Each structure stands twice: as structure tokens, then as C-alpha cells.
Amino acid sequence: MRQRKQRGEQRGGAAHRRSRRRRTLVALGAALVLGGGAATFAGVSATAGEDGAEGGARERDRRAGQTIDCPDVSLALGEVPRDARKDVAEGLAALDRQVAGAYHRLASGEGSTQKVMDELRARRAPTIGGIADNVRGEGGEPPAGMDGMSDCRVRQRPAEDRGAPEGQGGNREGGEGNGGVAEGEPPPSGGPVAADFVDITTVEPDRREPEPGANASTGSFTTKCGRNEEGHFNSDNVIAAPGVSNGAHHTHDYVGNLSTDAFSTDESLAAARSTCRNGDLSTYYWPVLRALDGNQEGGHDGNAGTVLKPSEVTLTFKGSATGKVTAMPRFLRIITGDAKSFTNGTANANASWSCEGFEDRQLKDKYPLCPEGSRVIRSFDFQSCWDGRNTDSGNHRDHVAFAREDGSCPDGFRAVPQLRQRIAYEVPREGVPEDTPFAVDSFPEQLHKPVTDHGDFINVMPDRLMERAVRCVNDGRDCE
Structure with a gap:
């Protein structure tokens, strides 16, 4: 400099x-x-x-x-x-x-x-x-x-995709950053609508994964970080909008690193405490899910409803179907999915929705309506190929890639452990509309579409812990 x-x-x-x-x-x-x-x-x-x-x-x-x-x-x-x-x-x-x-x-x-x-x-x-x-x-x-x-x-939008369920809207925060909207004025909120939901029992099984080859790394490493019992929420996004308060325009749920906000640095993350049991200082976050129960408090930019706390969060690192994996660099940043997929198109979309007991049926652009006693399951499979040089890129995507259909990495990329986030929710049946009971937080113009769901991850594992994870994955062992 x-x-x-x-x-x-x-x-x-x-x-x-x-x-x-x-x-x-x-x-x-x-x-x-x-x-x-x-x-x-x-x-x-x-x-x-x-x-x-x-x-x-x-x-x-x-x-x-x-x-x-x-x-x-x-x-x-x-x-x-x-x-x-x-x-x-x-x-x-x-x-x-x-x-x-x-x-x-x-x-x-x-x-x-x-x-x-x-x-x-x-x-x-x-x-x-x-x-x-x-x-x-x-x-x-x-x-x-x-x-x-x-x-x-x-x-x-198509005629069947207009309107919002009763009670949607929420109070937009007044003052700086509200786009000229008067303080306390509830903005109109579009979506979700009944067309955004489907009865999971009517969906055909469709989950397919590449068959592991002879040299596949078949082990796993699970990091246990709780389910945000500490109530770590904010509407920042330190990857996509570093240094910008309310850069996400929707609330994120966090587990792992307890210091994560818009102003976090590599140094502050490395010095913080974590909810993870094994010394993992990484940060894992995603938009909150809300019950559409008419609650107008605590939302950002038109997002409203009571935040649903996950009943279970599972964070597992998997291997490659075609070979061994190498260690992720510390402070590697990965965004999976696209918060603006409704208007951007689905090229970067990676949302996956299902119900407990029906996880061979994965939905990309619909929310599931689950049978009684079955939890809503929300999952993200992160990019598992790294360019070997950069921990981030200008669009936060070019330094990582998804594996090809056969499980191999694109030319110039190497396989690293693949993070799979699985989040389970018990969605209330009382006090919410039967056909539109919940929605993910989103940018206002994205209309709470399920395809806009996304997850974020910053690897802050100590080097020894990452090395242990790699050994477990490559040796075919399941470790915690």
C-alpha cells in the first residue's frame, strides 16, 4: 500500500x-x-x-x-x-x-x-x-x-403469485437506511403466496448423488455448534457487505463464532469465543425462518413474523466422490445460493427444502408443507472445489466452485471438505395460515421466495482441527 x-x-x-x-x-x-x-x-x-x-x-x-x-x-x-x-x-x-x-x-x-x-x-x-x-x-x-x-x-408477476398473506408487512425501521420511508410506516410485502408451497407427500423422490469411485474420500467430520441458543442475530453480512450495518436487509441466524457482524475481521474472528465444542471458531449463518403469525416486531425491511428457532442444526464436512480432499485455507469465505435468485435467475440458486422422513424429495423453488409430526428440513451443500489461491473474490464466488456431475472439480480447482448444513424446524400449526405458514427472510423485492435461500461460511478452524477433519474424511472415518 x-x-x-x-x-x-x-x-x-x-x-x-x-x-x-x-x-x-x-x-x-x-x-x-x-x-x-x-x-x-x-x-x-x-x-x-x-x-x-x-x-x-x-x-x-x-x-x-x-x-x-x-x-x-x-x-x-x-x-x-x-x-x-x-x-x-x-x-x-x-x-x-x-x-x-x-x-x-x-x-x-x-x-x-x-x-x-x-x-x-x-x-x-x-x-x-x-x-x-x-x-x-x-x-x-x-x-x-x-x-x-x-x-x-x-x-x-403471474396472477396466482400476487398478494400477501394476512398479517405480512412488518414495520420498516425509520431513520438512516430506510429509503425515505417514514418511521414506523409498514411497507407492503409481497409473498409468499400459496403457489410457493407444495405438499411434500405429492412430490416424487428425486435425490441423486454421484456414486463414489475407487479413490473416493468417504469419511465425514461433524462440528457441533448448537442451534443459536445464545440468540446471535443481526442483519449484517460480513462476506457480501463488510463494514456495512444492515447490509443484508434481512436477519441472519448464527452459530459458531460469537463475534460475527459486519465489522468482523480475520483477526477479530480468530480472537473470539465460539459455540462449537471442538475449538472450531468458524462462523456459520443463514437467513432466519419466520412463522407468518402477524407478529410485526423485530423484522428488517418488510420481513415480519415470529423467528422460528431451529430445533436441530447439523454441520458436517464430507469428501469427494473422485479422490482425496485437501485442507481449506483459514479464513476461506463461501456463499452458497443467491439471495436475489428471484430476479437474478437460478444460476447460483442452491436452496434445498424438504420434510423429516421425506428427504429423498428435495425442493428448490417451493416450500414444503409437511405432515403432522414431520419437521421442515432446510439444507445447503456448499461448494467443494477451491482455486488453491484465494480466500475470497470480488463477487465472492469465483474462488470456489461446485464439483461436476461425476464429483470431480473443474480444471484449476482442488477438492476440499464439503460443508453440508442441515437445519430442522418445528413450524407451528396454530396462528399461521394453513397454505402459507412460514417464509425465509429476504430482500424486499425478492418476495420471500424459497429459491432465494442461502448460507454463508467462514472457515476459522485452527489448522490442527482442519487437518484432523481432512484425515477423517480421507480415511473413511466418521468423526466429531
Whole structure:
């Protein structure tokens, strides 16, 4: 970093002045949401009701069937220089706030659709420019085409996919980060709807895994970290939005490392205490599941309902179907699934839902309705191939990969122990709608779709513990 600064001074500091200028633009883009959003939209009148009650009802119904689809800048990023990562994270978080605010205004009928989308584009453009210039100013190369990512579109949902169960909505937090929504004002919430659920007994068995070869690593290592009895929750995401409070826009459930929040560092994680019994300091987290019982307290950004505490959490590291595994590097970060799969598409989706006793039937884009006495099972199989160099990447995906269909890793990647998270819930039957009893927390515009479920993991195992896990997996033993 000292050498980079010296080179910048030799060039008259042009690169750093340019970087600071763009950082100002990022701040301006954020300020339009954080500070100016309320003022900008205070004078916009709703179109609903202008043609009388009937016209207003039609307009509300039309708006209820819409959501906002924007290019995901975070997925486009390649390598982000270390010194630019905090500024880039803040810019990405500003984009999320802008979309959330626009979704609220769209669903609430505040102004015409065209005006809402034009305002959103005007906010996104300088923020995206700031992200690109922060990457460039620290010696990186932003991806081509970023300038065209400010345009968003309104998506009309199918008729059967509109509306929200009674009691959905929740109080949006007031003050900073609320996209101009007045304090305590409940935003409209879309989803989940009955079409998002299916009776698990009507689903055909479909679970298939590659057959282990002669050199397969067939053992396992299970780390016992409890089920968040300590009540460790926050709406941060230290992997996707480091240094940004409420960077997830939904609440996460944590087990393992007790210090994890938006401001965690490798050093702070390594020095913290853990809920894991074996000295594992890793952090494991996922969006909370909520019973849709009308409880309006404690949610973020339109997520509402009573948080369901897991009745069981199992964290198991498995082997490779084609060979031995090597140790994960300490502080390796992995995100599996995509919190924006509803609008991004399913290329990175990795949600898996089932019911106890029916786990040969796995659902990717539906929630299960389980028979009485059967718990809801939510599971994630993480990427098991590592590039051998990086503990993270600009889009938090390129440094790891899933194994091929035969279990082998793509060229340039090596097999590491595969984390499988299995989380069980007892979903109440009383006080919740029969056809929409629960939902995962999500970004507002993602409508609580099951396909948006995701999990996060940072490996903070001491080296000796990771070596023990690798030996168990490679030797075909089941260890704890």
C-alpha cells in the first residue's frame, strides 16, 4: 500500500483524487436514499384513487403484482483490490437500499411507475460509477458494461403469485437506511403466496448423488455448534457487505463464532469465543425462518413474523466422490445460493427444502408443507472445489466452485471438505395460515421466495482441527 501511495504521489496524486471524487459520488448516491429520499418523494402524489375507488383498486392490484428487477452489480465484479473493498461494499449496499426504497414506493402507489423507475435510475448511475472508479483508483479493472447497469425494469408477476398473506408487512425501521420511508410506516410485502408451497407427500423422490469411485474420500467430520441458543442475530453480512450495518436487509441466524457482524475481521474472528465444542471458531449463518403469525416486531425491511428457532442444526464436512480432499485455507469465505435468485435467475440458486422422513424429495423453488409430526428440513451443500489461491473474490464466488456431475472439480480447482448444513424446524400449526405458514427472510423485492435461500461460511478452524477433519474424511472415518 505504501508503494501504491508513493506512485500516486509521483503522478501528482491523480489516481487518488479521482478515487476520492468517485467516493463522493457514491456518498451522493447513498444520500439521495438516506437523506434526500424522503424530501424528493414527499411531493409525489399517488396515482391510485384518481379515477375513483374502482380505479384506485385496479391500480393497487396492478402494483401488487409488480416487483423490480435490476442488474446485480455484485455478480459482475471480478477481482476487487483489497484497499477498495470497503468503499465497494458501501456502494453495493447503497444500491440495495435504492432498490428497496423504489420497491416500497412502487408497491405503495407513490407516483407513477415511470417516475419511480426514472428516479431509481438517477440514483443508481452515480453509485455504480463510484464503485467502478473505486476499483480503478486502487489499481483494479472494473468489468466492461458497468455503466449500463443502472437501468432496471418492472416485472409483472403471474396472477396466482400476487398478494400477501394476512398479517405480512412488518414495520420498516425509520431513520438512516430506510429509503425515505417514514418511521414506523409498514411497507407492503409481497409473498409468499400459496403457489410457493407444495405438499411434500405429492412430490416424487428425486435425490441423486454421484456414486463414489475407487479413490473416493468417504469419511465425514461433524462440528457441533448448537442451534443459536445464545440468540446471535443481526442483519449484517460480513462476506457480501463488510463494514456495512444492515447490509443484508434481512436477519441472519448464527452459530459458531460469537463475534460475527459486519465489522468482523480475520483477526477479530480468530480472537473470539465460539459455540462449537471442538475449538472450531468458524462462523456459520443463514437467513432466519419466520412463522407468518402477524407478529410485526423485530423484522428488517418488510420481513415480519415470529423467528422460528431451529430445533436441530447439523454441520458436517464430507469428501469427494473422485479422490482425496485437501485442507481449506483459514479464513476461506463461501456463499452458497443467491439471495436475489428471484430476479437474478437460478444460476447460483442452491436452496434445498424438504420434510423429516421425506428427504429423498428435495425442493428448490417451493416450500414444503409437511405432515403432522414431520419437521421442515432446510439444507445447503456448499461448494467443494477451491482455486488453491484465494480466500475470497470480488463477487465472492469465483474462488470456489461446485464439483461436476461425476464429483470431480473443474480444471484449476482442488477438492476440499464439503460443508453440508442441515437445519430442522418445528413450524407451528396454530396462528399461521394453513397454505402459507412460514417464509425465509429476504430482500424486499425478492418476495420471500424459497429459491432465494442461502448460507454463508467462514472457515476459522485452527489448522490442527482442519487437518484432523481432512484425515477423517480421507480415511473413511466418521468423526466429531
